[in-house]
Amino acid sequence: MKNVKTLTLIAAAVAAMTTGTVQAEQYYGFANVSVNYLDWSDGTEDRSRDIQNGFGAKSDFVYIEVEGGAGYNWGDVYGFIDFENPTKMDWQKDQDDGSKAFRIAAKGSVAVNMGETNWNYYGHIYSLSDSSGFYEQNIVLGVSYDINTDFGLWVKPFLGAHFAHNSAIGAGFNGGMGGWVLGYNFKMAGQDFMVTNWNEIEFAREDEYRGFCTTDTCTGPGDAGFQNTNGKSTGLNGAVALWWNVSSEFTLGVQYRYADNKLGTAAYQNAAIFSAKYNF
Incomplete structure (x- = not known):
């Protein structure tokens, strides 16, 4: 039920992204x-398989993906919903290989202007669940800042x-x-391109x-039975993309996907993503 509520809220946010209100100027x-x-690199697949003895191995x-966003005079909103391994939408809660399971990932973010400044009240929620029974939700609450230039770059x-x-x-504070x-729009050979990075x-x-413990006697890092799935106290997650x-x-588009001590693997991970979008 928690997953359904979360995805319902995110879906509602995505639906509202391209819909203005009487009071708001879009x-x-x-x-x-x-x-x-x-396509994960061979090294990533090997590292993720070896570090956790098969648990969390990348595939x-x-x-x-359904994606949308909008900017208004009060701020901006953004969101997406991903259906990963869409041909495997069967209920396999006992499936032991989550890397090959059907997954739903969704994110919604909102930035509300602080008066006439470039500062914003910021928040985002990200949710991931799969047919093997795994579930994770991340919420960030803080501030953001808008940087816009006249030469096509925004951050x-x-x-x-x-x-x-x-x-x-x-669940808890983490x-x-x-x-x-960020994004940068430019032209080359008469064509429109954009570079983005999150x-x-x-x-x-x-x-x-x-990580988490697999035995009753395990209490944390250093104990037998501790699965070191995210490694250090810091983690990196992102992608850089070129869009035509x-x-x-x-x-x-083609993207370089990267992560370090994140995504269930206590090591560096990288992949290439090849994308084709239809814009409404």
């Missing part, structure tokens, strides 16, 4: 659906308190998170989030 808006293939997958850094809910360890989203840095994470706007309706 500056921009976009919505798209995409098909994507994520390539296809996902379908939105943020910093906030981080709260996590994980099906293996429960330190802080800082990061940014980056998240978790810090001062709780020991419980760095073939037309107003169609976009192709």
Whole structure:
């Protein structure tokens, strides 16, 4: 039921992204659906398999994404819903390989202007669940700042308190998170291109989030039975992408996906993502 409520709220936020109100002036808006293939590097697959003795080993997958965002005179909103391994939508709670399970990932964010400044009250919620029974939710509450230039570059850094809910360890305060989203629009050979980057840095994470115990006598890092799934007290997560706007309706992209001490593996991970979007 928690998963359903969370996804319902995020879906409502995404639906509201391209819908203005009588009081709000809309500056921009976009919505798209995409098909994507994520290809983990061989080294990532080996490291994730060896470090956890098979637990959390990475596996390539296809996902379908619905994405949207909008900017208003009061602030901006953004969100997406991903359906990973969409051909495996059967109820396999006893499945022991979560890397090949059907997963739903969703994120919604909002930035509310602080008066006439570039500062914003910021918050985002991210939820991931899969058919093997795993569930995690991350909430960040803090501030963000808008940087816009006349030459096509925009940057939105943020910093906030981080709260996590994980099906293996429960829920609680999990330190802080800082990061940014940026984009740069440019033309080359008469074509429209854009470079984007999103980056998240978790810090001062709780020991419980760095892993979980598989025996009754295990209490934390250093004990027998402790699965060191997220490694250090800091973690990195993000992607850099090049997008080619073939037309107003169609976009192709390639992304470099990276993570370190995150995504269930206490090591560096990287992948290539190939994307095709239809823009509404």
